[in-house]
Amino acid sequence: MRAAEPPAEPAGPGWPSRLHVVTGKGGTGKTSVAASLALALAAGNRRTLLVEVEGRQGIAQLFGTDPLPYEERHLTDAPGGGEVRALAVDAEEALLEYLDMFYRLGAAGRALRKLGAIDFATTIAPGLRDVLLTGKVKEATTRTAGQRRTYDAVVLDAPPTGRIGRFLNVTAETARLAKVGPIKTQSEGVAALLRSPMTAVHVVTLLEEMPVQETVDAIGELAQLGFPVGRVIVNGTRPPLPVGREVTAAELRRGLLAAGLPADRATVTGLVGEARDQQVRRGLEDSLRADLVELGLPMTELPLLPDGVDRAGLATLAELLGRAD
């Protein structure tokens, strides 16, 4: 391992930004993709921060660790001496931290919290919650220690596609309620970062109809709101089927006999049916893939991991993401 020299270049040609916002329809595996991306960008002696904002503790579950506190913690090492840290941003904690910074609340802050006043404050103004969450992400992204940035990259496991536009569009949401004051200033700072080339919003999808539809819709919405869209990440793909045509029962029967397998009618029709179903499914997947290609964005495909997303699986996905160009 070489000495801790700050790497000057971005991690890979495919990931030029510093803040990576990962969204996708529920069930597409956006948390796994976000975690793998944080690993990929930490490779080679870098440090990244993986952030979650929805209180789901998805990162802890994925890595099999205790629930994450509101604190940046070592999560895992990356290949080549890198480090991934993790943080679960909590809107209440962020508000207290923010108020403390400006107004030094101390014990009164804790009392308010016991009464549920903080929960209340983050609930009455829906936009406030999101400003606090994105504000914390911005702070971590731009933080420096000495001459270098604390994190080479920050990866945000963001809300799903259905809510991502509203989540990121903090200025619009807060402007409805706060016309002046520090919250307004804060939200403008966040908005500037989120709309700069420092940020990229990546959308994770599966080759299924609803996720692809939501991906197309979300990308349209993000572009309209002026957020830089990064990559489309197609998760859970399967290798192309080698069978280009329908197999006949007769040739399958000959093959099964040659392999010493049972070749009764039920087996032959069963296998022909399985192959046909897979063909239909793949045909649909191909047309959905074509819809995604039409978006004209860089696209990365990740394979369906036969044994699920465990630590080895994350490493595999990280390796593939790191190679994106």
Add this chain to the structure above:
Amino acid sequence: MPSEDAAPRLDVDQILADPGVRIVVCCGAGGVGKTTTAAALALRAAEQHGRRTVVLTIDPARRLAQSLGLTELDNTPRQVKGIEVEASGGELHAMMLDMKRTFDDVVLQHTDPTKAAEIFANPFYQAMSSTFAGTQEYMAMEKLGQLHARGEWDLIVVDTPPSRSALDFLDAPARLSRFLDGRMLRLLLAPARTGGRSMFTLVTAGFGMFSKVVQKVLGAQLLTDLSGFVAALDSMFGGFRQRAEQTYRILQARETAFLLVAAPESDAVREAAYFAGRLREERMPLAGLVVNRVHRPVVELDAAASLAAAERLVELGGHEATVDVLRAHAALARQSVRERQVAARFTEAFPAVPAVSVTAQPADVHDVDGLRTIGAALSRP
């Protein structure tokens, strides 16, 4: 099938045919096929069991909505035409939840038109009725309560919102009614009134300060709007809470059956198990688990044997098509084993909860025929 042998089999037809069951609630993580399952169950109840059924969907895929005739967002049930109910005498009605409109209706119902207009114009109401975390969940429950109160249907099938956590669905009514109950609001808006007892001195001081901080951070205009909102809603607080509690009791009653919907993936199964625990705690009737989109090879040949046979054929040469079929079968068999292991985690935790698996359809479902196929798969013995 090992995982299914372990759990008792869920008999969907028995639930749909039972006149004592008036409400079926489908819940589970996002992206597991809740809406499709709800629609398929409702169609089956109408076609096979002759029940006058209404399905309340939250956010259906566009083409599925169209196939149910849900082209207008008018927040009332519409009869679905072109289904096979001649023999059974059932009916299917469908509607899509309009969150804001449902909220508006609640306001209108509880107050006079002048006050309602005042409420509608308030920025807090506008923010809350369209974006408040939990409003969609609460309004889904409100709509369910309304449909139930009308007494027009034999069976109401409800899809639940794609919450960040499935629990929001149960918690939102309580959270919203707590908020609307306004204790905190009143404290915040009138800190002076709460003073007096020494025990609360610190707290009261905190509130004065809090109020000041809110003024500073959010601006005085916001507090004025909030105050107006609270004043206008004041008369409705009792009504809101009462309704939320009513719906909650309906959900606990014997006439309700909760169905958990999951996909054979760790996240979805974990969420389902969490939800099952919650339902038990809240004494809500959990009828069973639907595991959607499972892959089941038709032929019983395990992955290793299938791959080994493919290798033999590669050596022999000349059987390319069979090699491909065997490899595809091996992948399917492997996926199937993995899915069963994942699903078994739920059954280990809740061995008494009946379960049923629905095989993944080769193509996405967005028409009545597709829903019928799913309904049949849900009921196949």
